[in-house]
Amino acid sequence: MSSWTSSPLPLSSQVGGHPGILATEDGSLIIKKALPLELEFYQTHALDPAFGPLRPFLPKFYGTLKLEGEVDGLNTDPLVSIVLENLAYPFSKPNILDIKLGTVHDNNTSLPVVTPKTYGKSIKVADLPDGIARFFPVASSPSLSSDPTKTSIRSFGLPKSILLPILESLREDITELLEAFQEVHLCIVGGSLLIIYEGDWERAAEGVKRFLFDDENSNESGGKKRSGPPYTLSLIDFAHTRVTPGQGPSQGVLLGLSTVRKLLDGRIEQVRHAEV
Template identity: 25%
Template structure:
């Protein structure tokens, strides 16, 4: 079994991979991000079982599987509370053949696993887009990006978007200041339209709602499904907002990852039931044979129709006694106030 390039990516750096069956997401990482995942996981394990799911930061992060050090060791140095079976872990450990000087690779459950026709949206939070390690050139460049985009005015910015091509290549109507053909393409993956980073950078405080409307409304899903999606994401953002008010962290260039299903047959099969937040599932398959589960009906029952995840922690840390991150909560508040009205 081998690893392949990520099948869908709305934003971020090149390099993320996935297992062939799509169940695991593997990306190059840095010690600070790995430490943040470890600390968050340790905090979650100390929480009482009666604490509602969604109140802990780890509930909003992708499920943490572990870390690999290709070229240094073939052993997984961390396993996340037994949530992933040994066979699945070995698939990544045995086949990760990437050249590098002892690079570290973060292994997460793939948030897109089981989706048939996903639309995805990456929103970067905060107006500060650099940390203390950035050189003067990057600091100046990132300040200009923030000042000239909704990162500065709203403390969030659309970093990238991939939507199902529901209208035979026809693009949404142009927005003030730019043409859709200049910020989008259909070359990323057949039957999908990709909106690059300049799409979000050209949106203003007055037009960002139209950009978000494209994500939720420019598809063939029935209006009642679109409305349900908007309502559910609105509630999720409020829940994450409340969660982050209780977390003493600082996250620079963290992102919100939105995904929803365009395949109406999956909505119908689930009677249009889309839970606000789904608890992790434990894989207790003890069989010896490797199997592909993408089309497994039993697995499909556990895959949600939409979800929201908090991602990208390369510049994240815990900051005891310093209160919550105002940049994060302000950006999320502005976002759910806009989404409520689209």
């Protein structure tokens, strides 16, 4: 366990579901107060070979810190916090969805459009397809050319040629996560499925080429920052997670993942037939 004596910064986009999460100065790591079960999960269970198939879908865990400081002039007891990778860090314009919270970047203004938690809490089952379409919109532009990264007029979402392979690959990953989760004896209460995808057209297109199509010739040149993945899919929030030997996985989590996969199936068909 390390001690942290400088001042971490508040995380600008709360990728973790709770206020009060801090970030390192460069933004690559997040620091959050460690609740006992979540700390146990990352320190013990996440390292257990039995949970190996889930590991690709978990945030990288870098250990713990003791945050020291003052409140109203009084020294406070050190708080034990966990240090995790900031899943949004590789993205230029991250579109973030964690069950009930989503943001979508407006490419006309380069500002995020926030969908509040109240939207997710009030949405009805019948409206879920509209909700997933809202998070994965197809960009429309009257000047859209054969090269979608060169167009001068942009709107919400990504061009069909970029969005469709992201959706198809994301669907494959959810299937892999479903299969992995079916093999563990784990009860997750209050966990989240976090989806982030790149909203910047150039970086999203580059990410699709480099990560999904294995295009070795798609590396950027001229000193530009190398693009990150086009999307990530992760399980987060393990404050109420317990290992349940002999009881299998949380049925609610399995149902939730299956529902997300069905919603993606529907959105994939919509995008395939979209006229843009």
